[in-house]
């Protein structure tokens with residue numbers, strides 16, 4: 001296999017998004033050691049969001065470290081998905097949404113009016129809770145993202161490479177032209193991951209990617225997330241505490257109080273959050289006392 | 292707080308024996324009621340079909356399809372009305388379908404959700420329920436008289452296009468709305484523009500539904516009479532249409548014409564033409580069903 005990473009389809013209109021691999025390499029392999037984030041892929045500053053007149057999240061400020069897995073945890077309705085969807089501006093699709101604050105991807109504020117969300121979503125990919133392959137062949141599912149970007153390279157190689165990265169190639173190499181919907185749920189979810197990888201994003205957002213899967217399929221996706229973290233920045237929302245503990249380097253705990261506004265309660269290294277939480281609400285949540 | 296103990300399954304508190312038998316009786320009675328209703332409708336249809344076929348079958352020979360209308364019933368045929376129907380339907384589809392599908396896509400995928408959109412949606416629903424004769428009046432005033440088209444193929448097609456536009460838009464809207472939102476979100480999350488998501492993923496999924504709606508609308512236009520008579524397409528046509536400015540006649544108009552003749556022999560012609568029209572409309576409906584079933588499998 002030729003190993004050069006998939007070329008960015010077409011010409012990148014997105015200037016400051018060059019991936020700084022070098023900085024990641026100097027930080028060592030797996031596991032963040034220090035509390036300080038020196039190399040942030042994403043930096044949120046006082047993000048608040050309203051659905052109509054109802055505020056859903058308030059003043060969220062945090063940095064997401066490059067080439068690490070960051071988990072977002074918290075009880076249902078605390079705004080995890082909402083915050084996640086800020087990062088690729090999927091919330092823009094909901095007409096009543098209003099946002100304040102700043103969200104930096106590298107050095108660019110992606111909430112700025114001048115940023116085209118379409119361009120942004122090519123750099124910040126997303127995997128949904130329910131596997132949602134297109135009702136097309138496995139091949140076309142993976143190739144779609146590259147096609148709409150006007151990718152001029154070799155599509156067979158691109159598809160194979162993306163499927164290999166998503167640990168799905170061996171299972172589907174003989175049925176590339178059957179419907180993506182004919183795969184099992186876990187395979188479908190890995191197909192959706194392959195689909196996202198094929199446009200060569202920097203960041204991959206995952207909203208409860210395993211909640212519709214059985215334990216074995218879940219384990220495969222978790223392994224995959226760890227592998228992908230070598231090259232991608234991953235943010236994952238999960239309700240599964242063990243999963244957060246297993247896969248993530250850092251964990252953010254969010255909570256909505258009576259005002260129903262989701263806020264960041266505690267954010268730190270996953271090990272610290274799960275072994276020595278500083279906030280008693282975090283402790284209550286991870287030990288299963290509420291939520 | 293007193294604990295509420297759930298009853299054991301099947302206990303009397305949920306389903307007394309009497310209650311159960313009452314429900315079974317009701318269920319059986321309603322089954323017979325609906326079966327009878329359906330059978331009655333089918334029976335009426337069968338009687339009508341039998342009557343028509345027994346009257347008209349004798350006239351269904353090659354001459355009947357290749358002859359122009361005539362003063363003599365046994366020499367008259369469907370040639371000009373079949374050709375006219377073909378022209379009018381083809382032109383109607385060409386004009387109405389792109390506009391209808393475009394409108395549906397705009398409403399479902401692009402339009403800002405404001406009062407203007409609400410007004411449009413409301414009007415579409417209302418227009419779909421307007422009697423066809425009203426479209427005939429409109430066509431007469433606007434296309435035939437004001438635009439000076441006369442009772443031509445063009446005027447007829449424009450009138451029918453207006454008539455089927457609302458229902459085609461609504462059918463296409465329905466088909467687009469059936470597309471799971473995960474498909475739309477999935478495409479957009481990959482960096483597709485709205486239009487790329489529509490073209491690449493949403494339309495292909497919605498297409499069978501749209502095609503079904505279009506075919507049913509064609510079937511409706513194929514049987515349309517009142518509005519075409521209204522615009523004056525009630526003439527004796529003894530030539531093959533070759534231009535959209537030609538006068539024309541269509542199958543249902545020809546049927547209507549024959550039924551108004553005093554001579555008994557024309558009744559047989561009308562019955563035969565009705566058989567032809569029924570077969571055409573049924574064929575359209577059959578195609579619509581096949582399209583719908585064929586494509587549903589892939590999902």
Ligand SMILES: Nc1ncnc2c1ncn2[C@@H]1O[C@H](COP(=O)(O)OP(=O)(O)OP(=O)(O)O)[C@@H](O)[C@H]1O
Pocket residue numbers: 051056074075076077078079080081082083094260262
């Ligand atoms: N499209 C929407 N329109 C209006 N309100 C919304 C919308 N989506 C979410 N909300 C509200 O915003 C709040 C946060 O929702 P969100 O989906 O982000 O929570 P969550 O933490 O992801 O929950 P879960 O764990 O159940 O997925 C909730 O109160 C929800 O009702």
Ligand SMILES: [Mg+2]
Pocket residue numbers: 080081082207237
């Ligand atoms: Mg959620």
